[in-house]
Amino acid sequence: MTNAEVSRSLRELALYLEMDGVPFKPQAYERAAYAIASLDRPVSTLYEEGGATAMLGIPGVGKGIANRIVELVREGKCKDLERYRSDVPVDIASLTELEGLGPKRVMTLWKKLGIRSIGDLERAIEQGRLRHLPGFGSGTESNLRESIRAWRQHAGRWPIGEVLRLARVLEQRLRGAASVESASVAGSLRRLSTTVGDLDYLVVTSKPRSVMELFAGMPEVERVYAKGSTKTMVRLEQGIDADLRVVPKESFGAALQYFTGSKAHNVALRRIAISKGLKLSEYGLFRGDKSVGGRTEEELYRALGLEFIPPELREDEGEIEAASEKRLPRLIEPALLRGDLQVHTKWTDGRGSIEDMALAARELGLEYIAITDHTRDLAMTGGLDEERLLKQMDLIRETDKNIKGIRLLSGAEVNIRRDGTLDIEDEVLARLDVVGAAVHSHFSLSREESTRRLVRAMENPHVDIIFHPSARRLGGRQPIDIDLDAVFDAALRTGTVMEIDAQPERLDLDPRHVREAVRRGVMMVISSDAHDARELRFTEEYGIGVARRGWAEAGHILNTLPLHKLLERLKDGRGARPSPDRRRKKRRRRQDRERREA
Numbered sequence: 167m168t169n170a171e172v173s174r175s176l177r178e179l180a181l182y183l184e185m186d187g188v189p190f191k192p193q194a195y196e197r198a199a200y201a202i203a204s205l206d207r208p209v210s211t212l213y214e215e216g217g218a219t220a221m222l223g224i225p226g227v228g229k230g231i232a233n234r235i236v237e238l239v240r241e242g243k244c245k246d247l248e249r250y251r252s253d254v255p256v257d258i259a260s261l262t263e264l265e266g267l268g269p270k271r272v273m274t275l276w277k278k279l280g281i282r283s284i285g286d287l288e289r290a291i292e293q294g295r296l297r298h299l300p301g302f303g304s305g306t307e308s309n310l311r312e313s314i315r316a317w318r319q320h321a322g323r324w325p326i327g328e329v330l331r332l333a334r335v336l337e338q339r340l341r342g343a344a345s346v347e348s349a350s351v352a353g354s355l356r357r358l359s360t361t362v363g364d365l366d367y368l369v370v371t372s373k374p375r376s377v378m379e380l381f382a383g384m385p386e387v388e389r390v391y392a393k394g395s396t397k398t399m400v401r402l403e404q405g406i407d408a409d410l411r412v413v414p415k416e417s418f419g420a421a422l423q424y425f426t427g428s429k430a431h432n433v434a435l436r437r438i439a440i441s442k443g444l445k446l447s448e449y450g451l452f453r454g455d456k457s458v459g460g461r462t463e464e465e466l467y468r469a470l471g472l473e474f475i476p477p478e479l480r481e482d483e484g485e486i487e488a489a490s491e492k493r494l495p496r497l498i499e500p501a502l503l504r505g506d507l508q509v510h511t512k513w514t515d516g517r518g519s520i521e522d523m524a525l526a527a528r529e530l531g532l533e534y535i536a537i538t539d540h541t542r543d544l545a546m547t548g549g550l551d552e553e554r555l556l557k558q559m560d561l562i563r564e565t566d567k568n569i570k571g572i573r574l575l576s577g578a579e580v581n582i583r584r585d586g587t588l589d590i591e592d593e594v595l596a597r598l599d600v601v602g603a604a605v606h607s608h609f610s611l612s613r614e615e616s617t618r619r620l621v622r623a624m625e626n627p628h629v630d631i632i633f634h635p636s637a638r639r640l641g642g643r644q645p646i647d648i649d650l651d652a653v654f655d656a657a658l659r660t661g662t663v664m665e666i667d668a669q670p671e672r673l674d675l676d677p678r679h680v681r682e683a684v685r686r687g688v689m690m691v692i693s694s695d696a697h698d699a700r701e702l703r704f705t706e707e708y709g710i711g712v713a714r715r716g717w718a719e720a721g722h723i724l725n726t727l728p729l730h731k732l733l734e735r736l737k738d739g740r741g742a743r744p745s746p747d748r749r750r751k752k753r754r755r756r757q758d759r760e761r762r763e764a
C-alpha cells in the first residue's frame with residue numbers, strides 16, 4: 167500500500183469511528199492519516215526496516231494505530247475497516263466531504279433512505295425525500311444541493327499539506343539538474359492555495375530532452391501521460407498529476423506569471439495590457455512585435471504600471487486595483503515571527519519534552535514559546551487537570567531558568583464546553599501566561615449555539631486566544647457553523663486574539679477569514695500547534711502562506727511583537743507590569759537617549 171492509500175484507510179476509519187460516536191479516537195486517526203500522507207518516505211519501507219516499532223516514530227501514532235498501519239501495510243486491508251464497510255456500505259469519505267454532512271447524518275441517510283453515494287443523495291433531494299427525515303428540513307435540502315455543487319467543483323483537489331513538501335523536493339531537483347538554468351513551481355501551489363489540483367513546473371534549459379527524461383524518470387512518477395520537447399505530463403505515485411514545461415529564457419518571467427495564475431488574475435491583467443495597447447501572453451508583453459517586458463515578473467508588472475503582486479494575492483480579489491494605486495499590503499514574512507503560542511509536549515499528546523520543544527524553537531531563532539498542552543476534557547490525550555497544570559507550570563518556570571536565549575511561557579489549550587464554559591477553573595487560568603481556548607467536541611451545533619458558545623468563551627477575561635476557531639480538518643471534518651461577524655465583534659470588544667493554526671490539516675483561520683479579520687482590525691497570531699519539534703516549522707511552511715493570502719501585514723500578527731509588548735497586548739496584560747528593576751533600567755535608557763538627542 168502507498169502512503170496515500172494507508173492514509174485514506176485511516177481517515178475512513180476515523181469517519182466510521184465518529185459515526186459510531188466513539189469519542190476522541192477519530193481525531194487521533196485523522197492526525198495519523200495526515201502524518202502518513204505527508205511522510206517523505208514510504209511507510210512500507212519504514213516497516214520493512216524497523217517493524218512495528220518504527221510506526222511509533224510517526225507523529226501522532228500510538229500503539230493501537232500502529233497496529234492498524236502494520237495490518238494495512240502487510241495485508242493491504244484492515245479487519246476493523248472491512249467490518250465497518252460491510253456493516254455500513256456507504257461512500258462515507260465522499261459524503262462527509264459535503265459541507266453540512268457529518269458521519270452521523272450519513273448514517274441516518276443510509277438507514278432511512280438507503281443513500282450510499284453523492285449521486286443517491288442528489289436524487290433523494292430532487293425527489294424531496296429528505297425533508298421528511300427528522301433533523302433534515304427543507305432548508306437542509308437546498309443547503310445540501312449547494313454543497314454538492316461546490317463539491318463537484320473541488321473534487322479531486324489536494325490539501326496543500328499533502329503535496330507541498332513533495333512539490334518542493336521536485337522543484338529543488340529540477341533546479342539542481344546540470345542542464346537547468348532556472349526552474350520554478352507555478353500554479354496554485356506557488357500561490358499557496360489551501361487546495362491544489364495539480365503541480366505545474368517551468369524550466370529554462372538548453373537541453374530540453376534530457377530534462378524531460380529526468381522528469382519522466384523520477385522515482386515518484388507512476389505513469390507518463392505525454393512526453394514532448396516542450397511539455398511533459400505525469401501522474402505521481404501519490405495520485406497527483408504534475409506538468410513540466412520548457413520555456414525560452416527571454417520569456418521566463420512572462421511564463422512564470424502566466425502559469426502561476428490564477429486564471430481570473432490573468433484575465434484581468436490581460437485587460438489592462440489591452441487598455442495600454444499592449445499584448446500579454448505566456449511569451450511576454452509586446453507592443454507590436456517589440457517585447458517590453460517578460461524576462462522577469464517584476465519587469466512585467468512594472469511595464470503594466472503595477473506594483474509587483476506577490477503570488478499569494480493573485481486571485482483578482484482587489485489586488486490589481488491596489489497594485490495600480492501603489493497600496494498593496496506589505497505582507498507578513500517568516501523572519502518576522504518572534505514566537506509561537508501553541509506548542510504541545512509529552513505531558514499530553516505531544517512527542518517532545520518541554521526542554522526538547524524549547525531547544526528546537528531556539529534553534530529556529532524564536533524568542534519565546536508558550537507551552538499549551540490539552541486540558542481535562544480531552545482525556546484521550548491525557549488532558550491536564552488543575553493540579554497537573556500547576557505542576558507543569560512550575561516545571562516550565564524551572565526549565566525556563568535553565569535554558570538561555572529563549573523565554574518559555576506557561577499556557578494551556580483549554581476546552582470550550584458545549585455551553586461556552588471552560589474545563590479549567592478561572593483561578594488557575596489566571597496564573598498562566600497564555601490561555602488558548604478551543605472547540606474539540608460538539609461540532610454540529612446550530613449556528614446560533616456555536617456562535618454563542620465561542621462568544622461566551624471569549625468573554626472569559628482569562629482567555630487570550632481562540633485556537634483554530636472553525637475546528638475544521640481539511641479533507642475531514644467540516645468547519646463548525648458560526649456567525650463570523652458576531653465572533654469578530656466579540657473579539658474586538660473583549661480583546662481576544664484569533665489564531666491562524668498552521669497545522670496543515672487545519673489552516674484555521676482560513677485565508678478568507680484572515681482577510682476579514684484584517685479588514686475589521688481583529689488581531690491574530692500564527693502558531694504551529696506543534697506536537698513534535700519538527701512541526702514547529704509549520705508556521706513558516708503553511709501559516710505564513712495563509713496569513714499572506716489573507717493580506718495580513720506584520721501589524722496584524724501579534725507574535726511578531728517582542729515578548730514584553732506581546733504580553734501587554736494579551737487580555738489582562740499578564741506579565742506586562744515590568745519589575746521595579748526593569749522600570750528603573752527603562753527610565754535610565756530613556757534619559758540616556760534624551761541626553762544624546764539634546
Ligand code: DGT
Nearest residue numbers: 353354362363364366424425426427428429432433
Ligand atoms: P489548480 O491546478 O486547479 O489547483 O489551479 P491552477 O491555478 O494551478 O490551474 P492550472 O494548473 O489549470 O493552470 C496553471 C495556471 O495556468 C493557471 O493558474 C493560469 C494559467 N492558465 C491555465 N489555463 C488558462 C486559461 O485558459 N486562461 C488563462 N488566462 N490562464 C490559464
Ligand code: CA
Nearest residue numbers: 353354364365
Ligand atoms: Ca495547477
Ligand code: CA
Nearest residue numbers: 364365366409
Ligand atoms: Ca496544470
Ligand code: ZN
Nearest residue numbers: 579604633634
Ligand atoms: Zn487543538
